[in-house]
Amino acid sequence: MSKQKQHWEKTRNLLWITLAIWFVFSIGIFFFGAEMEASSFRPLGYPLSYYMTCQGSLGIFVILIFWFAGRQEKIDEEFGFSEREDS
Secondary structure (H helix, E strand, C coil): CCCCHHHHHHHHHHHHHHHHHHHHHCCCHHHHHCCCCCCCCCCCHHHHHHHHHHHHHHHHHHHHHHHHHHHHHHHHHHHHCCCCCCC
């Protein structure tokens, strides 16, 4: 297989993994948010568990962005497609 095809295969696999993690934390986790209602405290009219789930998923998204960028940079360096300049 050519270098470009190997690079694309690894990039595509990373993309699918990232999308799966994104799906779990953007859609999947909210199915259980309503079931976790253990408190009567309701900030802004929503149950506390739902509010914390939303805030947690936003934190995961930020971490996911940095994780994806780091992994993609390693893949790019492995195949010689890195954009970094060694200066």
